[in-house]
Amino acid sequence: MQSQTETDEGSTDNDQRNSAADATFPAALEAIRTRRSGHNFDSDTDLDEQTLEELIRDATLAPSSYNLQPWEFVAVQEADRIDEVVELAYGQEHIREAGTAILVVGHTAPETADQVFNEWFEAGRMDEEAANQTKDQTVGMYADDRMGRDYGIRNASLAAENLLLSAHARGLTATPMIGFDADGLAEFLGLPEDKIPVMLIAVGPSGGDEPDRLPRRDVSDVLHREQY
Numbered sequence: 001m002q003s004q005t006e007t008d009e010g011s012t013d014n015d016q017r018n019s020a021a022d023a024t025f026p027a028a029l030e031a032i033r034t035r036r037s038g039h040n041f042d043s044d045t046d047l048d049e050q051t052l053e054e055l056i057r058d059a060t061l062a063p064s065s066y067n068l069q070p071w072e073f074v075a076v077q078e079a080d081r082i083d084e085v086v087e088l089a090y091g092q093e094h095i096r097e098a099g100t101a102i103l104v105v106g107h108t109a110p111e112t113a114d115q116v117f118n119e120w121f122e123a124g125r126m127d128e129e130a131a132n133q134t135k136d137q138t139v140g141m142y143a144d145d146r147m148g149r150d151y152g153i154r155n156a157s158l159a160a161e162n163l164l165l166s167a168h169a170r171g172l173t174a175t176p177m178i179g180f181d182a183d184g185l186a187e188f189l190g191l192p193e194d195k196i197p198v199m200l201i202a203v204g205p206s207g208g209d210e211p212d213r214l215p216r217r218d219v220s221d222v223l224h225r226e227q228y
């Protein structure tokens with residue numbers, strides 16, 4: 001049996017078995033396979049404004065429950081505020097070196113429901129009655145604390161992954177983090193009560209190579225068929 005060895009790009013022989021060459025979007029598969037949580041940033045170069053906005057736009061293209069898009073993003077770039085974020089993230093210095101920290105924020109209630117279900121209706125994808133009924137059901141379902149929290153985390157996590165892949169595709173380095181004082185960061189950034197910090201992302205120009213990626217569990221260890 002072929003062993004799983006690392007290549008320069010951090011992809012593995014296992015990955016190569018499933019060639020990107022005949023895929024419809026080979027670059028997308030390549031990006032998925034080579035993305036890393038990098039810690040090596042070029043601290044002399046800042047992320048420019050246009051790239052920041054493009055990263056966020058790509059993040060907003062993530063799928064979400066009924067297209068409710070229950071996410072927002074707080075970008076911190078001012079040096080003294082980055083210092084505070086580093087402290088709240090238990091001293092993770094790579095945030096300072098990245099120069100930009102983006103908190104992906106999740107909504108715990110479907111506050112976009114009026115607008116979004118109207119868009120379903122306007123686009124002819126639901127009739128008015130179905131749009132109203134589905135909206136009421138959705139609002140009711142997420143009124144539960146646990147469901148509301150899951151709603152924010154599930155949807156915003158997908159936006160976070162989009163942002164990571166977009167950064168990678170642009171040659172930037174990005175690392176997702178949950179190693180931070182969630183209450184402290186929420187307070188520092190002024191999050192309202194019904195918004196939760198989901199993922200902190202350090203992002204910036206790359207400072208060079210990263211260590212080889214650690215092995216991934218084999219498909220045979222993680223894939224169950226028909227039942228767990």
Ligand SMILES: Cc1cc2nc3c(=O)[nH]c(=O)nc-3n(C[C@H](O)[C@H](O)[C@H](O)COP(=O)(O)O)c2cc1C
Nearest residue numbers: 035036037038039092175176177178179180213214
């Ligand atoms: C939910 C989550 C939390 C993480 N928290 C941190 C963190 O606090 N600090 C950090 O440096 N990396 C953090 N990481 C990055 C992981 O260490 C990294 O994804 C993992 O080691 C696999 O490496 P790779 O992303 O380069 O493939 C986190 C990743 C995830 C998905």
